[in-house]
Amino acid sequence: MSQLKIALEEIKETTNYFEDINQNYEICLKVIEECGEALPYVKWDELNLTKEQINNLYLLAVKQKGLSLKHVGEQTHEICIEAVRKNGLALMYVKKQTHEICIESVRVCGLALRFVEEQTETICIEAVKQNGVVLGFVEEQTETICIEAVKQNGLALQYVREQTETICIEAVKQNGLALQYVREQTPNICIEAIKQDGIALKYVEEQTKRCLFGSFKAI
Template sequence: MKIINLERIIRFPWGLEFAEIQTYEMCAEAVKRYGLVLKDIRWGELNLTKEQIYNLCLIAVRQNGLALKYIKWDELSREQIEKICTESVKQDGEALYYVENQTPGICLRAVRNKGHVLRCVKEQTEEICLEALKQNKHAIRYIKNKEKYEKMFDIRYLEAQNGAKEVIAIKENGQWLFSVECQESITKEEFLYRIHNTCGGFDFKNGINIHRRVYIDFLGQFYNVELNYFKIILDILKQHGEDLDGVELNKLNLTKEEINDIYIKAVKKDRIALQFVKEQTPEICLEAVRQDGLALQYVNWRKLKSKFSKEQIEEICLEAVRQNSYALQYVKNQTEEICLIAVKQDGNVIKFVREQTEEICLTAVKQNGLALQYVKKRTEEICIEALKQNKYAINFIKNR
């Protein structure tokens, strides 16, 4: 077994516990390097002066404030205790937990080091609260009179209630950031996502449960509009357009404009949402196909044929094929203009053209020679243009 002496303690301070004989010098070197070994000092075996005991304690807490837990209090004067406590919280604010006789000065030192140790302060003063919030705004959760400081520090606080968790919102660089449970400093959009997805989701069919309504009411203050939780629902739908399925908006006491706004936000997010829009309008359909041309498949032409003008229908189809040429397959009334726009982007979509013209076919094979395989009437000119673009188009020519 290795001998635990001063030289070894300097290298391995935590070996103090196993030293057969402890000395003041060994203890001093040990706590200077690792304050928590203060617990391993065998005070009864050492013939130390009160000054030496004080020095060991002071050295220990300066290295690690939490060594305060192992202080030999009965050998210290009141002034020495205050000095040791001050040094410990200065090194680690958490040490305040072990301070029995707190003073304003010690508490100030502690919260300046770690604002959240305000929870350990027995008597809060305005100065202590201000210093705690300067160091960590999340310390607001431990302040008794929160309203006084919320506006001062751009903080908003939601107390845990009715199944809703505590929420702390802090404005940083012009943006509100939210902290709830283990998620810290998330954006408003991320918070909305959490409301929507956690604990079974945000179920419009069964109504808004109590704790989600608490969150929504809390969020209302961060919108530059009069408190209206349907504005927040818009943002949720903006992230989850497909969830319009089953939403009975007519039961939510919304105006026609608000319902229209919800639908537009939803289809901008996800093309699939269009199939759940009960009252489709040219504006909603246009927004959907601009987001994704393939949303054209969800336009309810049967209902809208009598409501939309010919020009409106053509505009929707044009926007769709501009965004995605494969939307051509969903165009009911194809015009040469619509078909040309589609094949200019991808010649292969000529396979969806019901009435192929010479111009459409030429445009298609010039874009992609292999589109020749879908051309019904392969004239000499069309074949030549196809071969110019891609020599492998020869595979689709009968009279080579």
């Protein structure tokens, strides 16, 4: 096994071990490509790297581990995009957010919506499509956003501020047990819930049950 391979194994176990070896640009490239977490231990002051070389190391680091963006000295749009594509939560370390960066981020991880500085309907829709329950982090809910959220996860209905029958039906179609979060039950909503999951019957209110059974008797 070569010295570099031995060093790489050590670095993967303990990243700060990288500080203890002789570094040059080629070694840094190989190490960062395998272990993005080693980025903070690059001896920048001793290496005399060009701007392009530094940028290459940053790119390699975030492509390998998105959260390495935290240790990038000079962020570029390309570096940030690559970071959030690897890990959507890297958005928390983006210094200058753009609509494109935010969209890429929430597509990978809906929870990244928590770190979006300026929410738009488009960003929110992409976030809830990836993870419906992040609807709870949406500042200005619209029916479109809510419908996309409950289509992804019916239980996201619990975070809908203004429920409509349409939203509720979409929620229980995805997960019948979302009926427990319906504030105003209707026979249509309950029927769809029970069709999806018979256990949802236990969440049907007595008044609605009477309406349902009355409808069945009339048929």
